[in-house]
Amino acid sequence: MFTFWEIVLQQFINGLVLGSFYALVALGYSMVYGIIKLLNFAHGDIYMAGAFTCLSVYSLISGYMPGWLGISLAMLAAILASAILGYIAQRVAYRPLLSAPRLSLLISAIGVSLVIYNAVMVMTNSKAMFFPGGINKSTGISYGHVTITYMQISLLAAAFAAMAALTVFISRTKLGKAMRAIAIDTDACYLMGINVNAVISFTFMLGSGLAAVAGGMYCVYYGNVQYSMGYLVGIKAFTSSVIGGIGSIPGAMLGGLLLGLLEAFGTQMLGSSWKDVFAFSLLILILAFKPNGLLGKPEVARM
Amino acid sequence: MALMHVENLKMHFSGIAAVDNLSFDVQEGSITSLIGPNGAGKTSVFNCMTGFYKATSGEIAFMGTSLINIKPYKITEMGIIRTFQNVRLFKNLTVLENVMSGAHSNTKQSVFGALLRPAAQRREEKEILERAEHYIDYIGISDKKGYLAKNLSYGDQRRTEWARALAANPKLLLLDEPAAGLNHDEKEKLLELISQFRDELGITVFIIEHDIDLVMKISEKVIVVNFGKKIAEGVPEAVRKDPLVIEAYLGRDS
Amino acid sequence: MKLRDRISSWLESKFIQAAASAALLAFMALLPLFTDNYYQNIVWNAFFYMLLALGLNIIVGYCGLCDLGYASKFAIGAYTTGILIKTYHWNFWATLPVSIIISIVSSVIIGLPTLKLRSDYLAIVTLGFAEIVRITARNLKITGAATGLIAIPRPTFFGIRLVKITHWYYVFLILVVIYIIISFRIRNSRFGRALAYIREDEDAAEAMGVNTSLYKLYAYVLGAVLGGVTGSFYAVKMTSISPGSFDFNQSVNVLLAVILGGMGKVPGVVLGAAFFALFPEFFRDIPVIGDMRMLFFGLLLIAVIIAKPQGLWPERNK
Numbered sequence: 001m002f003t004f005w006e007i008v009l010q011q012f013i014n015g016l017v018l019g020s021f022y023a024l025v026a027l028g029y030s031m032v033y034g035i036i037k038l039l040n041f042a043h044g045d046i047y048m049a050g051a052f053t054c055l056s057v058y059s060l061i062s063g064y065m066p067g068w069l070g071i072s073l074a075m076l077a078a079i080l081a082s083a084i085l086g087y088i089a090q091r092v093a094y095r096p097l098l099s100a101p102r103l104s105l106l107i108s109a110i111g112v113s114l115v116i117y118n119a120v121m122v123m124t125n126s127k128a129m130f131f132p133g134g135i136n137k138s139t140g141i142s143y144g145h146v147t148i149t150y151m152q153i154s155l156l157a158a159a160f161a162a163m164a165a166l167t168v169f170i171s172r173t174k175l176g177k178a179m180r181a182i183a184i185d186t187d188a189c190y191l192m193g194i195n196v197n198a199v200i201s202f203t204f205m206l207g208s209g210l211a212a213v214a215g216g217m218y219c220v221y222y223g224n225v226q227y228s229m230g231y232l233v234g235i236k237a238f239t240s241s242v243i244g245g246i247g248s249i250p251g252a253m254l255g256g257l258l259l260g261l262l263e264a265f266g267t268q269m270l271g272s273s274w275k276d277v278f279a280f281s282l283l284i285l286i287l288a289f290k291p292n293g294l295l296g297k298p299e300v301a302r303m
Numbered sequence: 304m305a306l307m308h309v310e311n312l313k314m315h316f317s318g319i320a321a322v323d324n325l326s327f328d329v330q331e332g333s334i335t336s337l338i339g340p341n342g343a344g345k346t347s348v349f350n351c352m353t354g355f356y357k358a359t360s361g362e363i364a365f366m367g368t369s370l371i372n373i374k375p376y377k378i379t380e381m382g383i384i385r386t387f388q389n390v391r392l393f394k395n396l397t398v399l400e401n402v403m404s405g406a407h408s409n410t411k412q413s414v415f416g417a418l419l420r421p422a423a424q425r426r427e428e429k430e431i432l433e434r435a436e437h438y439i440d441y442i443g444i445s446d447k448k449g450y451l452a453k454n455l456s457y458g459d460q461r462r463t464e465w466a467r468a469l470a471a472n473p474k475l476l477l478l479d480e481p482a483a484g485l486n487h488d489e490k491e492k493l494l495e496l497i498s499q500f501r502d503e504l505g506i507t508v509f510i511i512e513h514d515i516d517l518v519m520k521i522s523e524k525v526i527v528v529n530f531g532k533k534i535a536e537g538v539p540e541a542v543r544k545d546p547l548v549i550e551a552y553l554g555r556d557s
Numbered sequence: 558m559k560l561r562d563r564i565s566s567w568l569e570s571k572f573i574q575a576a577a578s579a580a581l582l583a584f585m586a587l588l589p590l591f592t593d594n595y596y597q598n599i600v601w602n603a604f605f606y607m608l609l610a611l612g613l614n615i616i617v618g619y620c621g622l623c624d625l626g627y628a629s630k631f632a633i634g635a636y637t638t639g640i641l642i643k644t645y646h647w648n649f650w651a652t653l654p655v656s657i658i659i660s661i662v663s664s665v666i667i668g669l670p671t672l673k674l675r676s677d678y679l680a681i682v683t684l685g686f687a688e689i690v691r692i693t694a695r696n697l698k699i700t701g702a703a704t705g706l707i708a709i710p711r712p713t714f715f716g717i718r719l720v721k722i723t724h725w726y727y728v729f730l731i732l733v734v735i736y737i738i739i740s741f742r743i744r745n746s747r748f749g750r751a752l753a754y755i756r757e758d759e760d761a762a763e764a765m766g767v768n769t770s771l772y773k774l775y776a777y778v779l780g781a782v783l784g785g786v787t788g789s790f791y792a793v794k795m796t797s798i799s800p801g802s803f804d805f806n807q808s809v810n811v812l813l814a815v816i817l818g819g820m821g822k823v824p825g826v827v828l829g830a831a832f833f834a835l836f837p838e839f840f841r842d843i844p845v846i847g848d849m850r851m852l853f854f855g856l857l858l859i860a861v862i863i864a865k866p867q868g869l870w871p872e873r874n875k
Binding site for chain 1: 621623625667670671674675676677678680681682684685686688689692693695696805809812816848849851852854855856857858859862863866
């Protein structure tokens with residue numbers, strides 16, 4: 001039998017892993033929202049496309065090389081594919097609408113989501129795809145009944161490495177500075193000679209790449225992918241970025257981890273059939289009573 | 304008693320004072336102007352007066368009633384109506400429908416009126432329509448009545464906004480840079496119109512402008528602000544000669 | 558006058574519009590006389606989508622609020638009626654007021670705290686609420702869990718038991734006419750104009766004295782009530798309802814009908830709904846296209862919103 005503290009610790013680990021998925025996807029939401037005030041509804045589908053690319057590429061190459069190398073290459077391919085997809089979506093469906101009402105942008109994003117979702121659905125014949133065997137998922141470090149698998153450890157390490165790299169990138173590099181500047185005042189950036197469109201494109205690619213990391217991690221961790229997997233994760237990642245304060249990078253990370261933990265403990269207490277209700281209720285409550293989230297700043301409307 | 308009374312108004316944006324300890328009165332039946340260079344905090348004053356911004360501190364009172372913490376639509380219902388610096392019409396609606404919005408603040412029919420169409424509702428609809436058409440005529444844009452607002456020339460958009468404001472039968476009209484973007488002839492016509500608003504319709508007018516020459520011609524009182532602070536107040540001639548004003552604002556051309 | 562202007566001014570004339578509407582209505586009323594059940598059911602399905610689209614149009618088209626969870630509004634009506642009839646043996650017609658009240662209460666609870674949010678946040682809140690409704694319906698015993706409610710008895714109307722498809726054809730045709738009348742009455746009223754002012758420019762609407770929070774709530778509640786009533790009728794027509802009928806795709810379909818039809822323009826919205834109901838029927842049997850139809854809708858949606866943000870229904874000319 002599990003003791004109370006063993007359950008808490010085990011759920012903490014599970015929640016952390018789940019939360020790191022959410023956090024990686026939430027970052028893309030938050031960055032894009034920060035820079036062009038778009039809720040990129042298609043972001044979950046880009047994550048799904050990343051997962052599919054990772055799985056397909058791994059299935060093709062896994063026979064010819066050691067597992068870790070295969071996964072790394074497949075992950076790189078997923079990042080690349082998602083980044084390109086994100087770029088195309090941005091270029092075709094969003095850029096012409098940057099000065100239009102925000103609702104049009106959102107609707108265009110729903111259109112992009114429908115396209116990616118249905119394209120993958122048709123390509124896969126609505127069937128789930130499974131990760132080829134050969135990866136050890138069950139060994140790990142145990143303490144009493146609590147186990148953290150080596151896979152969980154490497155996923156957490158990968159997620160935190162990606163987040164750390166992003167933080168350094170945003171705060172130290174010129175491009176990162178340009179991203180922050182555009183988020184504050186786009187018009188001023190045009191005047192200062194910043195190539196705003198290029199920076200926006202880059203932001204999309206960066207966000208999509210991070211989503212692909214999460215997608216790749218998902219397919220390794222859970223061993224299967226299907227075309228509908230992006231919808232729920234997309235919404236939960238959005239919830240995460242709202243919890244943290246949309247537009248805030250550390251907020252997205254914090255929000256993702258927090259939602260993962262809340263969901264792990266929520267499932268423990270309420271059962272898995274209600275866990276999504278739990279997440280959605282949380283989203284509504286936070287939007288209603290603390291719309292700027294934990295780390296977000298209030299927007300001052302300019303008249 | 305002054306129609307509008309502003310006392311020690313402060314408006315801070317994350318530490319920066321857009322409006323700093325500003326006090327002034329607007330007398331009933333007057334044309335009063337608030338002037339100052341761009342970025343002096345004029346529009347912030349407006350937004351505080353109309354409830355769009357929450358003043359950090361200070362008092363704003365209209366006919367003795369405080370406007371602090373009152374929602375914008377309530378302030379409009381009290382008879383204060385504003386225009387916007389960058390004309391804000393309802394772009395995909397016709398000029399007529401735009402002007403009809405003016406009548407919203409002093410009419411009542413709502414959901415059940417719309418669905419059941421009782422006699423009171425039909426009467427009110429007729430009144431709204433007549434009032435809108437009257438002010439469209441008054442401003443002189445009858446030939447544009449059926450146009451979508453977004454298809455109007457800039458001058459006509461401005462005119463539509465004035466007609467819309469008048470259709471509210473306001474006691475106090477707040478004009479935010481009404482002359483911005485108008486050519487010389489249109490500006491002359493505007494001055495005439497503003498005087499008419501007061502003389503014919505009995506509306507008190509409060510104008511925000513950075514074009515000082517324009518307001519000098521029609522205002523009885525001019526208040527000059529810079530960096531959110533009042534630097535001069537009085538009749539136009541006196542203000543024009545005030546060394547502080549000349550230094551802060553008029554330096555070059557007087 | 559150019560030919561195009563002449564045609565449009567001719568189309569704008571009240572007489573022609575009235576005559577065309579009457580002719581169309583007469584045609585729809587007579588259609589069951591020379592079509593079989595199969596076709597009547599297809600047209601019934603179009604009527605059903607029109608009702609949903611007209612209801613959502615009040616929220617999205619008239620007021621400019623983005624609702625991504627309209628399926629939950631008609632789920633609430635459908636389940637209310639279904640449960641009252643199945644479990645408590647109520648008469649169908651008596652369930653309608655309850656359905657309306659529950660629609661009002663639930664939309665006020667969800668709308669009151671969230672309608673002040675920006676439009677894109679509201680979209681997510683409505684979506685989240687719809688998921689909550691659907692998952693709740695799937696998990697509760699009283700809603701029949703994943704199987705839903707089955708064998709809901711058919712109602713009677715002045716002694717006629719509404720069992721034939723032709724009956725439902727006429728019931729829904731009458732509802733469509735009522736919803737259209739409601740839509741036009743709202744559009745041409747102080748209330749409806751206020752919604753349009755909010756859609757066009759919320760700050761300017763507030764400056765003109767529109768209590769924007771209250772009016773948005775009115776629009777949201779009204780849209781929810783129309784959706785709830787549609788759901789009630791849907792439940793007794795279908796005789797069975799399940800959580801699967803109220804998923805996100807359903808919400809998106811109705812939203813697409815409203816947006817592509819022209820956001821707020823009643824004839825456009827009605828045509829948009831008909832298109833969405835009939836389109837799959839035509840393409841169902843063509844292998845690849847049938848599966849890819851939502852893909853095309855996605856592309857169409859992007860193209861329309863970029864090229865004609867006001868929807869496909871032609872704009873007034875001036």
